[in-house]
Structure formats: C-alpha cells, structure tokens
Amino acid sequence: MNSFLSLIPRFAEAILVTLEVSLLAAFIGALGGFVLNALRLRFPRWLAGSYRVYVWLVRGTPYLSQLVIVYFGLPVIGITMTAVQATIVSLAFYSAAYFAEIFRAGWASIPRGHMEAARAFGISRWAAFRSIEMPQAIAFAIPLLANQTILVIKESAVASIITVPELTMTASDIVASTYTYIAPYAMLIVCYWLLTQCIAIAARCAQAMIAPSRKTS
Amino acid sequence: MNPPDLLARCLGYLPQLLDGAITTLWLSAIAVACGFFAGIFIYMMSASKSRTLATAARAYVSIFRGTPVLAQLLVFYYVPSGLGWAIPGVVAAAVGLSMNTAAYQSQILGTGFIAIPRGQIEAAQTFNLTRRQTLWHVEIPQVLALTLPALVSEMIDIVKASAVVSVIAVTDLMRVGQQLSSVSYRPLEVYTLAACFYLAITSLLSLAGRGIERRVARRA
C-alpha cells in the first residue's frame, strides 16, 4: 500500500499533463467542430464533399495512425513539432470530426415548432434563439460533448508512444525503473477511471443546471 | 518524389503490411467473438437478482469503458510477467481486447434483451424450455437482429482500438508500419499506406453493416 501511495506525486503531475493535452485538444476540436458544422450549411458542393472525406478519414483510421503520421511523417515534408504539439494538433484534428457530428445532430434535434411558436408570440429572433434554441441544443449536446471529452482523454494515452510525459508514459517509466508492475499500473487505471468519472459527473451537474426538466439518457 | 519509384516502394511494403493486416483482422475477430459471449454473460450478471453480481458487472463495465485500451493492455501484458508468469503479447492482446469489447457489447446486447417482450420468455417457460434453451433459441436470435448495426459499429471500433497492441509486441498492421518506417526512413509513405489499410477494413465493415441493416429492415 505504501508503494502505491508514494506514487501519487508523480502521477499527480502526469494527470496534469494528460488534462492539459486532452482538454486543450478537446477545446480546439470542439471549436473546430462547431465552426465546421456552422459552415457546412453554407458550403459549396465540392467543399461539402471534402468535409465528408475528412470525417471518413478521421473516423475510419485509428488515432494512433494519425498521430504517427503527424509526428513522424510530417517532418518529411518540412513540418516538425514537439511530441506535445503533435499530440494536441492530431487530437484536435481527430476530435473535431466527432464534435462536428455531435453539433450537427444537436442542431437537428430542435423541433421547428418551438421557433415558430416564439416568432408567433412576437419574440425577436435573437431572443428566441438565446432562450429557446440554445438551451435545448446545449442540454442535448452536453452529455455527448462530455462523452467526447472522455474519449479524448482516453485516446491521449496513445501519446505515451511518442514519449509525451502523460499518465501512461509515466506509469511505464516507473515500471521500467523500479521493476514493480502492479502498483504503477493499478494507479494508472485508478487515475484514468477517476478522471472519466469526474467529467461524467460534472456533465450531469451542468445539464441539471441548464435544463433541469430534460431527461438524461 | 518520383511517382514510379513511389509506386514501386509502396508495392514493396505491401506483403508485410498485408501480413500485419491479417494479424489485426484475426485478433479483432477473436475479440469480437469472445466479447459477444462474455458480453451476454456480463449482461446476465447485471440483470441478476443478486446485488453482488449486479454490482460486480456494473463495476466491470465502468472500469473497462472508463479507462484507455492501451492502459488495459499494459496491465494484461506486464502484470502477469511481474507475478512471474510471462504471457505472450498476442494472448494478452486477445484477452485485453476481448474483455474491453465485452464491456461495450454487454451494453449493446442489453438493449436487445430488454426489447424482447416478457411474454415470449413466459411461453418458453411454459413449454419447459431450459433457461439456456430460451437464451439460445428465443432471445439471442432476436437480440442479434435488433443490435446488428450497433455490433458492426463496435467491430469497427475494435479494429481501430487494436492498433495499440503494437505496443505489447504484437506484429499487427501498426507494428509492421513502425518496423518498415524505421528500416526505410520513409515514415510518411509507410504510415499513410498503413492508414489506408485500416481505412479499407473499416470502410468494408461499414458497407457490410449497412447492407445487413437494409436486409434486416426488409424482413421486419
């Protein structure tokens, strides 16, 4: 038990790295996904095709293969990044495709009738959007966005392969240097599990605050 | 970059990448199959009247869905060797992937089980079918038909998740890519080609899934 607890400081640092990388990538990805989705409706035909190709490529290949292309492959054509940069860029690029699909579904889920009813009662377009469409879209999207963030955190483990000092890398380091296997990996599982649980709980709280009457799935 | 040279090099990579792809495929297939039966078992546990079993099942699902596959595989590969029992990478990979997908499949299959009207089970009971016969002849065929699209989706996820087994010394598609790129010093070509293999596999699975969906919809 002692050896288990003594790992906490190093793992705490590693959690921070994992969180920094994941949350930054998720944020950029969410932003990117949002913009992509908003633009999608105004895309000319050929651009819409590229969007579908992009989604197909990103969702049809493992994240690991995308990461190694960015970190090892891009330098060949002159684009070099640090391991952390490569992770954040590739993770953002990867998650943006998923976020875009989430926003697309979120927008489609709002019943038309709500906006029409608002207009009929003389509520301005912007006010209607803010008080009717947006909360519903957000309440719908929160569990999916939280889920995607959790997925990003889990994928970040792959960055250990290019020696980003996140959780998995740290655990493997400790294992390699101390020849103990159980404590570091047990701690690894616990850390990830706590991270994902916290995000899930935070999402439930946020949803309860924004849209208390909405049923959670 | 000279197109004919490029093509020649790519063709040169093909045989080994193909070997790696085959490893990826049968590893994924084993995981899907074991995960199917394990998933049913875990679902039954979660639906059982025993509080201990139900909680254990929920804990299992929570842990395997709430942690990265890579971390799980590292545990299955290194912990036994730490306890003095060295497991080959493929075995750890197969076990780890199976247990991981079992957690997801238990949820997917569970929605199918719940959808079957209780009366059909009662009829089976009345006619003295054993619990196992009811499961196999009445429930599972319908669960499969109901959840096939979601299962195909899960299969695609397994193929993608399998890429990390390269870390525990399994010569899958990804690992072949790593080997080839370190030998050829052409990571962009090699990794892109490897990615294309994954793309081909997942796209074919997707098409198959949509085909099955259409056939099932016609039957209903």
Added chain:
Amino acid sequence: MSSLPILELRAVGKSYGANRVLKGIDLAVTRGEIVSLIGPSGSGKTTALRCMNFLEAYDEGEVWIKGQLLGYRSAGRSERDRDSEKSIAEVRRPVSMVFQQFNLWPHMTVLGNVAAPLVLSKKTSRADAHKQALAALTRVGLAEKADAYPTSLSGGQQQRVGIARALAIEPEVMLLDEPTSALDPELVEEVLSVIRSLAQDGMTMVMVTHEMSFAAKISDHVVFMEAGQIVEAGPPEQIFGNTRTPRLQQFLKPWFDRSLTSVTGVA
C-alpha cells in the same frame, strides 16, 4: 374415466408484497372437464391460472397435477423449498398454455413455433416434430401457413398458431388465458370455434374468459371469482341462469341485457 382430479388447487394463495391477490382457492378439475373462470378485472383469475403451471409461484396451499405436487419439494412455501427446474418441468409436462397476447416467437416460422417445444423440451427428432407440428396446424386449420412468419398473420391466425403450439405437445390439460381478449371482434369466432372443437374432442381445459356466451355453452363448470376468492362455482345453468349471489348477478347484468335469449334456450 377416473374421477380423480387431473388438476387440483387446494387453498392456494398468492401475495405480491402486502397485496394478497389470491386467498384460499380450491378447485378440482377432472379429465375431460371444461372449467371457465370468470370475474371482474383484478379478481385474481389470471393469477390463479398462472399458478396452475407455476408461471406464478403460489405461496400458500398446494397445486397438484396428476397426483404430483407442483413447484415445491415439501411443506414449506418459501423460495428455498422450491423444486428444481427439472422437477417442475416434469410435473407440469401434461399442462400447456394459450396466452392472451399469443406470445409467438417472431423470428421462427409458424411451423418452427409449433415444433420448438417438441424439439427442445420433449427431445423429439426434427422430422417427427415437424410431422406432429403440421398435424396440429391442420387441426386448427392453418397448415398452409406453415412457412409464414407470425407477423404476417392476423391476430386470429396467430392465436390459432398459439393453440396449435399448445396442442402439439399432446397435453392432458390446456390452460387458456383470455384467448380472445386481444382480438378484433371479427376474429374472435375463428378462435372460439377451434376451442369448441377441441372441447368436443375431450380436451381438459381451464379457461379465463370474458366471452360469457361461449363459457356458458361449452363449460362443464364455471367459477366466479372476485377479490382473490371464489364467490360462486357450479354448472353453467346455475351461474348464468339461476344464481342468487347478488354480486354475480350484478357482474352478469350487462351480458344479460345484451343477449336476448336465456342460456339454456340456445342450442
């Protein structure tokens, strides 16, 4: 014909938590007898029927099938005293059931549905099972639908398949749980006529039903239940023609008002 009951309930009781649904039900069914259970919703008649093949585990009294105790090993009635699945199956083998919602298995053909209990439970060979299933389907007039799927059949046809399935295992007692309640009115008669013909062939039946005319015509014994108890029981002439129980009179009044001829006058 033996006068020993083929199916017997002695002081059977059942509770769901604090709610006592059955309170001391006594019933004896002899071979070849047709028994109808009638009564308002919530009277416990369906629960009583389901205790007869242990779909519900009764917690007081005894259910005997052909002289064997159903469901329990001994005097106790807790879960611990329950018989093994195998023994329960053995004891209830002579009993089959027809369900209100048919409960056919949608992924099997009509023939498959009828043959399945034979193949899986009675371990009949596939070929023999198919022959027997086809015979049962012919009996209910649906042999030509053998390769169809239940969803392509009307309600009346589905229920007749349900009856065929219950027939194919060659039961000695058939339990029917409101067999026509889920059917559109124009489909009721085709099912009733199948049941009538089975009754004429000597099948022992216990039927929960709301079809009063039908019950009056084919039953040997009618049981009126309310609030978990048997209020009155006797031959149809007594129940439908001559009862002095006010509650039963009240229950039957709508039916009397609708049918203009008395029971005993109809052929």
